[in-house]
Amino acid sequence: MSMDMTFLGTGSAYPSPHRGASAVVLRTDGECWLFDCGEGTQTQLMKSQLRAGRITKVFISHLHGDHLFGLPGLLCTVSLNTNPDIQQSLKCVDIYGPLGLRKFLRVTLGLTGSQLLFPYAVHELEPTPDQCPEEGQFSLETTAESGPPHPQEQPGRTIPLDVSSDCYLLFQDNKFVVKAFRLFHRIASFGFCIQEHDRPGRLKTEVLKELGVKPGPLYGRLKAGESVVLESGRLLLPNEVLEADIPGRKVCVFGDCSSVLGEGAFRLCHKADVLVHEATLGNEHQKKAVEHGHSTPEMAAAVARTCCARRLVLYHFSQRYKPSSLKKEEGEDDVSELKNQADKALQDCGVEVTLAEDFMTIPIPLRRPSTS
Amino acid sequence: MSMDMTFLGTGSAYPSPHRGASAVVLRTDGECWLFDCGEGTQTQLMKSQLRAGRITKVFISHLHGDHLFGLPGLLCTVSLNTNPDIQQSLKCVDIYGPLGLRKFLRVTLGLTGSQLLFPYAVHELEPTPDQCPEEGQFSLETTAESGPPHPQEQPGRTIPLDVSSDCYLLFQDNKFVVKAFRLFHRIASFGFCIQEHDRPGRLKTEVLKELGVKPGPLYGRLKAGESVVLESGRLLLPNEVLEADIPGRKVCVFGDCSSVLGEGAFRLCHKADVLVHEATLGNEHQKKAVEHGHSTPEMAAAVARTCCARRLVLYHFSQRYKPSSLKKEEGEDDVSELKNQADKALQDCGVEVTLAEDFMTIPIPLRRPSTS
Ligand SMILES: [Zn+2]
Numbered sequence A, B: 001m002s003m004d005m006t007f008l009g010t011g012s013a014y015p016s017p018h019r020g021a022s023a024v025v026l027r028t029d030g031e032c033w034l035f036d037c038g039e040g041t042q043t044q045l046m047k048s049q050l051r052a053g054r055i056t057k058v059f060i061s062h063l064h065g066d067h068l069f070g071l072p073g074l075l076c077t078v079s080l081n082t083n084p085d086i087q088q089s090l091k092c093v094d095i096y097g098p099l100g101l102r103k104f105l106r107v108t109l110g111l112t113g114s115q116l117l118f119p120y121a122v123h124e125l126e127p128t129p130d131q132c133p134e135e136g137q138f139s140l141e142t143t144a145e146s147g148p149p150h151p152q153e154q155p156g157r158t159i160p161l162d163v164s165s166d167c168y169l170l171f172q173d174n175k176f177v178v179k180a181f182r183l184f185h186r187i188a189s190f191g192f193c194i195q196e197h198d199r200p201g202r203l204k205t206e207v208l209k210e211l212g213v214k215p216g217p218l219y220g221r222l223k224a225g226e227s228v229v230l231e232s233g234r235l236l237l238p239n240e241v242l243e244a245d246i247p248g249r250k251v252c253v254f255g256d257c258s259s260v261l262g263e264g265a266f267r268l269c270h271k272a273d274v275l276v277h278e279a280t281l282g283n284e285h286q287k288k289a290v291e292h293g294h295s296t297p298e299m300a301a302a303v304a305r306t307c308c309a310r311r312l313v314l315y316h317f318s319q320r321y322k323p324s325s326l327k328k329e330e331g332e333d334d335v336s337e338l339k340n341q342a343d344k345a346l347q348d349c350g351v352e353v354t355l356a357e358d359f360m361t362i363p364i365p366l367r368r369p370s371t372s
C-alpha cells in the first residue's frame, strides 16, 4: 500500500504568498487525512495534485487560527464539488481536535448558512490544564456549545486522556491505530501518531506448490495465521509458508510546541518512520521561540533523537525564513540555515533531516522486514 | 483627494488560484476601507500594493463564507504587524455587517485565543425578513451572542432600517456619509453607498489680489462660505471669489443579489460614479443564477441603467469564467463574454462597463463641477 505526505502550508502565524499556513496531507490508498487547516488550505489543495474530495479525516492540533481558519471554507468547497446525486453514499467526515472545535464549526458554518452535502462529526480531545500557561486556558463560557447543531453535524465523542498510557485513542480500524499525545504551547496543543498495523508477509507459493497445496481457501487461512491439516494428514504451520511480517509504518505529526508533556509522545513516537516537528525560529532565537511556545531546530532534533526517529521533517517556519529558491530582502533569512542547525544536532545518530516546503511530497516506503 | 478601488478577489463561492474570494478595497488619502473579506484576502493584500495596516473600516455585505471567512485571519495578521509600542494611539477598527457578525468574530477570535493589539467594534445591520427566502433566515438561537466579548471588542451599534428613506445610516464624518441598502439573496444581503461631501471650489486668488485682500484668515472664512467686510467697507460674498463647488464622488458596492429590495438602492445609488455589481453567471444561465440568489450581466446592467450610473464594474464571477489571459480547459469560459452581455444591454446609454480582475485598481477621479 502506497503512503505519502504532502505539505500544503509550511509557514507559521499567517499564510503568505511564499508559505501557506499549516496543513499537511497524509495519503494512503487514495484516502487523504488532513493535519491542520490554516487559512488558504483549500486554494493550496487546488494548486496541488491532491483532491479535496478525498479528505475523509481531519486532525486539528490546536485551535490557533493559523491551523484552523481554513477549515470552514474547506468543508464548504468540498461540498460544492460533491455530486449531490450520489449523496446517499457519502461517508461522514471525522474531525478530531481540542475541546472547542465543535463550537467553532457549529458557529462558523451556522452563521454563514453553509450547507453541506455530507455529514461530519467532531471528536473533541480534552486537554489537561498543564498543556499551556494559565492565560491560554479557555473559560467554560468560551468553549460551551451554543446554537443549534448544523443539520449535517453527527454526534461526536469527547475523548479524555488515558492516564495510564498518557495518550488519547482516536480510532483504530483494520489498517491503522491513531493516537494523540500532549504538547505544551500557548494554548493546549496535541500531536498525532498514525501507526499502521503489521501485516503478514508474502505466502511462499513455491513451497506450497512443492507440498502439493493448490491455490484456494487454504491459502487465505494460512495467510491469516491459521494452521491447516493437508490431505496427506500433515499439519502445516503458517510460519512454514509465510515470509516475515511486514512491519507497519509509523508517522508522527507534532502540533506547535515548546516541549512535550509527559511520556506519551516519546512512547508513541518511538522509531517513527517520519516525525514532523515545528521549527519556527533558529537556535539563536531560542528564548523568543520558547516564550511564544515554539521550538528551534535543535529542540526538534532533541525530540527526534529521544524517539529514535528515522527521519525528521521540519515545518511551521517563521515567515522571515524564505524558501532557498527565493531572493531575500533585508531582514529575511534563508530557511536552509534551519536544516544546518538540525543536522548539526543529529550528526552522530544518522537521523535524516528534511525541510518541508509548500507542495513537497515525501514518500513513506514500506519498511523492510529485516530492519524492523 | 485621491480615491481608488482595488479588487482583491473577484470570484464567487470559493477562492481559487485564478480568482480570490470577494474583497474590494476603497482607498482615500491612505485610509483603506475593505468591502467583504473572503478566505485568502490577507494573502491577496500582501500580493497587492496595499497595506493591511491601513484598513480602518470593514463592510461585510452578507454572511456567506466567500465574503467572510477571511476576516478573523485578517484581523490577526494586521495585529501581528502592528507595532505594540505605539499601541496607545491605535484607533478602533469599525466593522459593519448583518446581525450575527458580532457573534461570528467573538467566537472565532475567542476560541482561537487570538489577541489583538487594537480595539474593534461590530455595528450590526438588522435585516428585514423579506431580504431572503424563509430557509435563509437565521434563528434567534443562531445569532444570539454567546461567550464573553473579546478583550478588544468595543460596544457596537445595532442599526435598524430607516423605513422612511429605506436605508441604513452607517456613519458620517466631515468627508463622507456611508449608507447601506437592502438586497435580496439566499441570506440577507446589503449594498453600501459611499457619498463624498461636496467641497467648496478653488479660491480665485487672482480676484482677491485685485481687490487688495492679502492671504490670511479672511481667505479661510471665504473658503468656508462666509461673507466678509473688507477694510474698504466693501461686503465680499464668497461666491464672488470661489469657483463652483467640487461635487462629491459616489461609490456603490452591491453584495450578492438577484434583485434589489425597495427603493433604497435606487435612491442612494443615483448617478453613482462607480457602481460595483455582481455578475455570477452569463445571461444564458439566468434561471440558475436567480435560483441561487445571483445576477447576470443583463440584470446588473438594468440596475446601473436605473441608477444612471456613470460606470458599472462587474465582479463575483463563477469560477468557471477564467481571466482572458488564461488558457481555457473544457467546461471553462472566457469572462469577456460577460462584458459583451453587459455592453449590449447598455449600448444606448453610454454606461462604461468594466470587468474586475484580481489586483485591478480603478481610479475614481474628481467630478468636474460643470458635469455635476
Ligand atoms: Zn502555528
Ligand SMILES: [Zn+2]
Residues within 6 Å of the ligand: A062, A064, A185, A256
Ligand atoms: Zn500555535
Ligand SMILES: [Zn+2]
Residues within 6 Å of the ligand: B012, B013, B022, B064, B066, B067, B256, B316
Ligand atoms: Zn458570494
Ligand SMILES: [Zn+2]
Residues within 6 Å of the ligand: B062, B064, B185, B256
Ligand atoms: Zn452569497
